[in-house]
Amino acid sequence: MKKLLPVLLSLLVLTGCSPEALPAGMDEEAVIAAGQEIVNLLVDGEYEEVLSRFREDVAAATSAEEIKALMEDAAGDAGAYRDREDAMATGRTVDGVTYGEAVILGKFERATILFRVAFDSDWNFVGLEITEQ
16 A cells, blocks of 8 residues: 655655656765665664654654654565665656655565655755555
């Protein structure tokens, strides 16, 4: 089942759209690295730290408990995290604003989990989606 944080839902629901160019000043390697940092915090159970990384308005609209629930819903039965299986970066435009998005496939013991981690053009963490593949 697909679970999304209520934060910037419209940004991450656009998974069917064609990939776009990253915002100016962002490159693929940097977006993937920033996204991987968030993934590492998630798999380590550092939900308060993940919350603290969100842009202020986004953080105010969610909680560490909601982030934990999102992770547990998607990866609770997946077993231990093994490694990144694949990754890419893409841009998304929502309401005229372009975001950079890291799309990371994480290999766990019993499942592959897809993480979408979105950043605004100022490199603020603004969106998160976690789904089992």
